[in-house]
Amino acid sequence: MVQSDGLSFTIETDTTPLHEYDYNPENPEQSSNLTPTETRLSRTTYVELPPHHSSRPQTFRVRIRALEPINYDAEPGYHFVLSVDGVKSRFCKLMARDEDPGTVVYTGIYVDDEDGNGISERELCFQQIQVVDDELAGETSAEVGR
16 A cells, blocks of 8 residues: 555555555656656556466556545545556546545546547456567558557
8 A cells, every 4th residue: 555645545456465666756767757747746656566477367456545534624625537557547536525435446447449439448457468470460560550
């Protein structure tokens, strides 16, 4: 679990426990792609990947929990946007006065459909990278790069 600004961020799986590591804003390498506002408002958690010998995909959830009750007279609430490997979810989740569950759980990420005509939820999972031989797939490198 990583704690920041009265919130806890946890990556949960049904099988293997994974260690989480807090984002270090003092490390310029970690914050080089963020604007000052994004750096101030973003909380990044790094996760230890499942063992490399695991051949099956491992699903996970992201749980964000308020450590103390939120004082809505002083704080209007929070909205969270999940970003995984640079892909930002198209929908946010709220922790606000009218919808205060005290906990927000992401079980998937919402992304544009391939045809661009809709949005679908995709499962969050760790899995081995699958390498395809271009010749066996009938594609050239140029076709793959398009």
